[in-house]
Amino acid sequence: MKDFAVLLCNGDRMGDVYPEPLMTRMKELCEVYPVLIKKDEMENHREALKKAKYVFSTWGMVQLSEEEIKEYLPNLKAVFYGAGSVQQFARPFLNLGIKVFSAWAANAVPVAEYATAQIVLGGKGFFLSCRRERDGGHKAAAGFSNSLPCNYNIKVGILGAGMIGKMMLERLKAFEYEVLVYDPFVPENVIESYGAKKASLEEIFATCQVISNHVANLPSTVGMITAKLLASMLPNACFINTGRGATVDEAGLIAAMEACPDRCAVLDVTMPEPPEAGSKLYTLPNVFLTPHIAGSLGQEVARMGKYMIEECEALLSGHPTRFEVSLKMLETMA
Numbered sequence: 555m556k557d558f559a560v561l562l563c564n565g566d567r568m569g570d571v572y573p574e575p576l577m578t579r580m581k582e583l584c585e586v587y588p589v590l591i592k593k594d595e596m597e598n599h600r601e602a603l604k605k606a607k608y609v610f611s612t613w614g615m616v617q618l619s620e621e622e623i624k625e626y627l628p629n630l631k632a633v634f635y636g637a638g639s640v641q642q643f644a645r646p647f648l649n650l651g652i653k654v655f656s657a658w659a660a661n662a663v664p665v666a667e668y669a670t671a672q673i674v675l676g677g678k679g680f681f682l683s684c685r686r687e688r689d690g691g692h693k694a695a696a697g698f699s700n701s702l703p704c705n706y707n708i709k710v711g712i713l714g715a716g717m718i719g720k721m722m723l724e725r726l727k728a729f730e731y732e733v734l735v736y737d738p739f740v741p742e743n744v745i746e747s748y749g750a751k752k753a754s755l756e757e758i759f760a761t762c763q764v765i766s767n768h769v770a771n772l773p774s775t776v777g778m779i780t781a782k783l784l785a786s787m788l789p790n791a792c793f794i795n796t797g798r799g800a801t802v803d804e805a806g807l808i809a810a811m812e813a814c815p816d817r818c819a820v821l822d823v824t825m826p827e828p829p830e831a832g833s834k835l836y837t838l839p840n841v842f843l844t845p846h847i848a849g850s851l852g853q854e855v856a857r858m859g860k861y862m863i864e865e866c867e868a869l870l871s872g873h874p875t876r877f878e879v880s881l882k883m884l885e886t887m888a
Contacts, residue, residue, distance in 0.1 A: 556585040559580070559607065560606040562611050563592070563616065564592050567855065568590055571613075572863075576860060576863050583867055589602075604628060607629055607630060608631060610636065612859070617643045623652070630652050632654070632866075634863075637661065638662075645884065648881050655866075657857075657858035659717050662717040663721065663857065664849060664854050665848045665849055669768070672794045676794060677702075677710070678699070681792070683695045686698050702790055707732070709733075709762040710732070711733075712726075716886070716888070719735070733750035740752075767795045768797045769798070770888040784806045789816055793807070797823065799821075804825065816840075818841070819842065821841065821842065828843075
């Protein structure tokens with residue numbers, strides 16, 4: 555007899571994350587309750603929830619207290635979360651000994667792909683070359699491009715060597731960069747195994763041509779990229795942020811961009827997001843904003859559902875799982 559599973563989510567992305575082929579596979583593994591349950595509907599589905607041993611969800615996962623979990627999900631063994639950060643809901647489940655699995659590694663793939671592309675483009679001066687070609691003509695754009703060292707023997711800084719950071723380091727092996735990494739939680743020998751060097755924030759900001767931020771959004775990291783660090787950037791450096799806007803001193807970033815027009819900032823995230831109306835981030839010619847597109851979009855989101863179906867299959871068959879989250883991990887992960 556198959557174990558019973560429920561779909562528990564307040565959001566509207568379940569069909570994207572678990573499209574029909576994945577739902578078919580889910581039903582082969584478990585007896586799946588045919589109704590998507592939202593928090594305000596839990597009372598109407600009390601009997602189904604009581605039987606559930608597994609929950610599948612994604613963005614909009616229902617947040618429950620330990621008391622609510624005990625009341626509505628007394629037989630739950632695991633939550634399979636087909637999205638990234640579990641910070642908003644995981645602790646009560648983990649405190650009760652319920653396993654939580656996250657597809658953060660699947661969501662890391664498009665971020666690493668996107669940020670690697672931006673590093674290469676940033677090193678080549680692509681962003682300001684495009685803008686100067688438009689605003690100042692071909693000669694101005696070419697003059698700027700020719701002033702850069704471009705993508706040979708430059709220093710590239712990676713902030714954060716978690717899942718995304720490590721994927722970045724693996725990809726950057728293909729380039730002739732000197733890669734410096736800031737992450738106080740990752741041992742130096744691990745960084746060196748990727749052909750990179752561990753470094754301080756001060757060294758990275760003062761010496762790197764391109765800097766890419768992947769630091770987790772935690773209370774301890776708010777504002778850690780200070781105005782002083784940003785002001786120390788090379789006069790034609792490129793700062794890329796696909797991590798979180800809260801880690802950056804926004805006023806300091808604006809001041810650093812105003813001080814050196816040959817610097818550029820490529821911001822997929824800001825704080826707040828989007829920036830407030832009237833923010834200089836909209837008008838500075840060396841700031842480039844994108845609407846948080848680095849993570850999983852379009853068909854990419856189904857990769858996260860696939861990872862969770864594979865985790866469920868591994869758990870049911872007694873094979874090792876790959877993406878279980880622990881309370882300890884929540885101290886440092888996004």
